[in-house]
Amino acid sequence: MNTGEVLRIEGLKKQYPGVQALKDVDISFSGGEVHGLVGENGAGKSTLIKILAGIVKADEGVFRFDGKESTISSSKDATRHGLSFIHQELNLVNYFNAMENIFLGHTYPRHYGPLVDWKKLREQTRTICDSLSIDLPLEKPVSHLSAVQRAMVAIARAFAVNGRIYFMDEPATALTDVEKEKLFNVIQSLKEQGKTVVYVTHNLDDILRITDRITVMRDGQVVKHSRTSTMTKDSLISAMIGKNLASAFPPKTGTIGKPLMSVENLSNSLLRDISFTLHSGEILGIGGLVGSGRTELLETLFGVRSVTTGTILLDGTPYRPGSPGEAISSGVVLVPEERRKGGLVLSRSINENITLMSLPEVSRFGFLRHTHLRRKALEAGRSVRLKASDYEHHVDTLSGGNQQKVVFAKTVMRIPKVLMLDEPSKGVDVGARFEIYSIIRDLASHGAAIIVVSSDFNEVLGLADRILFIREGGMTSIHDNEGIDQEQYLHYCYGRTHA
Amino acid sequence: MNTHSKTRALAIIKTWGTLMGFLLLLIVFSTLRPDVFPSGRNMRNIIEQVATLAIVASGVTVVMITGDFDLSVGAIASLVGVVAALLMKSGMSTLMSILLALALGTSAGLLNGLIIAYGGLSAFVGTLATMTAYGGVALLISKGTTIFALPENFKVLGQGSLSLLPVSVLIMAFTVFVVYLLLEQTTYGRRLYAIGGNEEASFLSGIRTRQVRLIAFGVSGFFASLGGIVLTSRLFSAHPQAGSPFMLNAAAAVFLGMTSFREGEANIMGTLLGVFIIGVMGNGLNILGINTYVQSILTGAIIIFAVLLSSIAKKRQK
Incomplete structure (x- = not known):
């Protein structure tokens, strides 16, 4: 079992047009450890992972695998070095079953010349699953499996090709508590097998619970790196934020006016019984975890998803958009989450x-x-x-x-009446973020009503006048944004109505 | 060469490579047959030959901007020619026959759009199916034979001239101009290119993406019909498979056009260049006495070469 250093990265730099995404990053991973990687959006985590995956090329930097210098210039190189990437969009073949997916990219056991030896394949799959304490239905197409089972198929596949470092980017967001425990067990097994797991998440409780070491990134640099036992949630948060919260957001200017949009008992396949009133000049934050229905709420108000029951009044008249086109002509506009996918024609x-x-x-x-x-x-x-x-x-x-x-x-x-923002500062560097926040404030002070969804809870806390919390598609509570701290915020996200 | 000038050279190849290739073709043919190829008569011949293809390919350009495809233009052109011929022979006035046939062909294009944009079939599968069906209708109503003895006044579209200019060439110029206006000067053109660039972002910007795609197929159907009418007049007879070569040649012209002027986007000037490359190739190889089967092989090879060259230049530049 290798518990020494498996990968050391030195002086990693990456420049995008206008943004220095990584400035001289040093980081190292050891065998048999679970390594947490945290940082706000735009801190450089995803750039680092993309470089390791061979998707993006670094400008400068040295990679040492087991002390030997090497390069990563394609995803093939990454696989050759035993790097595997488990993220939300897993590259599984949907109509293949677990066995077939696990052995994809490996050689299937054969007999009678070219024919696949299915019996042996099943045995070998069992062996892999057992050694990782994974319990999976092997014969069903993976499209019928749950999110966590699919993640496990991906892990087992990486294990089958002798993966050494497993990068997991927010693997637990869509999982229930029970499923999450299963995932953590598998991570534990990987660790016991001498593998390295790099775990990336916004969920600090998880990070503190399952990791051995944590690296904190901010503005393209490593700002903290130590053993998990020496860290607390507070020390992590202050390392991630770097400066105090108030100064990162422009002050509030305008006043809140008359009611503009009122939503009553809004329900559809993903939302239930959402009610709130939005005033002109107001910024309403939507709190909740990824997958709680935040984005779906915005999409419903924008006409991407249909309303099953409930009423919406816009300026006193009934509003039920059938398409984004209708929403836009009524003055309701969305800035979508993935700007490159939904916002721009590049x-x-x-x-x-x-x-x-x-x-x-x-x-x-x-x-x-x-x-x-x-x-x-x-x-x-x-x-x-x-x-x-x-x-x-x-x-x-x-x-x-x-x-x-x-x-x-x-x-x-x-000139929207209602402007909805989904992750408005995602992939925006810190300097430009302040400007984005100023624009949002400007629009509000000119009378627009604004709804903000963000995974970055500081953003919601820094901008919103009120915060509506939702969980699993239903609203749990709505609060004036006064005296809510980060911990309380998370409590509300988990559905507790008071801290 | 240093990297900077290398990048510039690649950029030039990427934008102008196809045009330079076209000029090279002209030079090569002129050198090999200086007596025949560059003559005024032959040039006029080439332009007349490509006019119908240019009309059809202009319509296909509109469809291909959104990333769709139209395999049925050849079948529509044939069908429209047959229908116009049958109507004229039934005693209907020439003008009325043409208008009705154009309306039918446009409807056939709109039906493609309905199946693909609203029915959700892929453009390839959808137009492959309608191509087969429309071709079948053309064969059925013509009983598989060529229709001769059309009214004399029908000749003007394909064979007449206005002073020195052939009418077919004027129709081609008109088509190219209309499609240019549509693509570059109207909101509809902006919507088309936006959908081609990012359909989801276009939808979220309030564009009725399905309607835009439906109309594109209608436009393609209309110009396929117009091409079919001009072709029928030129041949002065209607054959149920006369338009078949349009299917591949129009797509080839648009693909060639995507390699020039604009990066990876179908555009009308590019399509026109593509049409002329195909036309000059055919004409030049004919003059050199090269067998038509070999001509097909060479046309295929040139398309692969042009598209490869531009995609390599694009990759290098990144």
Whole structure:
């Protein structure tokens, strides 16, 4: 069993346009340890993992596997070095069963020449599962398995090809408490087999419970690195945040006005009985864990998902959008969670992206008014402090923060009544974040009602006037954002109505 | 060469490579047969030959911008030609026959859109099926034979000229201009390109993505029909499979066009270039007396070469 250092990374650097994602990162992983990796969004965790997975190429840095210098330039290299990645979108073949998935990328046992020896395959799969204390139905297609079982299939597959370091990125978010225990047991078995597990999560309780060592990242650097036994939740949080909370958010300016949107007993397949009233000038935070129904609530109000029962009034008139198009023309606009996936057309220009929601406003009889369009786009871009040399450039040439500003500019052009923001600062570096927060405050002080969803609870605490907590699709409580601290916040997320 | 100038060279190849290839083709053919190939008469010949393909391919460009595909244009062109011919022979006026046939072909395109955008079939499977069905209808109503003896005034579209300019070439120019306006100057064009770039983001920006795709198939159906009419007039007879070569040639032209002017996006000027590459290849190889089977092989090879070259240049640049 190898309990020495398996991988040491030195001087790792990665620059994206406008953002230094990693600045000189040193980190090392040992055999037989569970290593926690924490940091706020944008701290550099995902860049680090992408580099190790061979998806992104580092600008500088040295990798030493068992002391020997090596490189990672493709996912093949990563696999060759025994690195495996268990994340939410597991690369499983859905209609293959567990055995077939586990032996994918390995050789199936054969007999009679080229024929697969199914009996032996089953035995070998059992051996792997037993040694990891995994209990799985082997014959069902994996699409019929639960989230945790699928994660276990992925772990067993990595184990079958002699994986040495297992990177798990938020593997427990969609899991129930019982399922989570099962996952932790498997992690324990991996550790006992001398493997390394790198566990990435926002859930600090989990990190403190199952890891041996923790590395904290902030702004592309390692800011803390020690044994878990010497750390507490508070010391982790202060290392992650770095500065005190209040200064990271612009002060509140406008006042809260009349009720703008009232939601009563809203239910559909993913939500039940959600009720709240949203006022103009108000910022309402939605608290809850990933998978609690936060995003689904926004999507329902935006017409992506349909309403089964309940009523919504917008400015006193019934509102039930059947599509985003209808929501937008009623003045309800969403800044979606994945900007690159849902917010932007990366291959098109800044001008085109900013005006995409407002094409009727920049055209006459369906023909574009180019001069007018450019002027409008420039106005919108200026109002969100977009930094771009030329609005004819493709948006994928911009930094994360400026890309997000393009999405904001697009929504600002609509002058929304209700603006919904899903993870507004995701992938935005710390400097630009403050600007994004200022834009949100600005919009609110001009009378827009704003709903914010974020995995970063400091963001919700720093911005919101009130916070609605939801869990498993139902609302648990709604609080004025006064004197709620991070610990209380998490308690509310877990469904406790008072701390 | 240092990396900077290398990147610049690659960028030039990526944007202008296909155009340079086209010019090279012209030079090669002119050198090999200086007496025949570059003559005014032959140039006019080439333009007349490619006019119908350019009309059909312009429509296919619209569909391919959103990432869809239209295999049925050849079958629609054939069907429309047969229908127009039968209507004319039944005694209907030439103009009325043409308009009705165009309406039918446009509806066939809209039906494609309905099946694909609303029914959820992949564009490939959907238009493969309708191609087969529309082709079947054309064979059925024509009884599988060529329809001759069309009214004399029908000749003008494919064979007439307005002073010096052939009418078919004018129709081609008109088509290219209309599609250019549609793609570059209208909100509809913006929506098409947005969907092609990111369908989900377009939907979340309030674009009715299915409707936009449906209309694109309608546009493709209309121009396939127009191409079919001009072709029928040019041949002065309707055959139930006359339009078949459009299916692959139109797609090939759009693919060639995607390698030029705009990075990886179907665009009308690129398509026009693609059409001319295919036309010049066919004409030049004919003049050199190269057998048509070999011509097909060479056309296929050139498409692979052009697309590979531009995708390699694109990768290197990143």
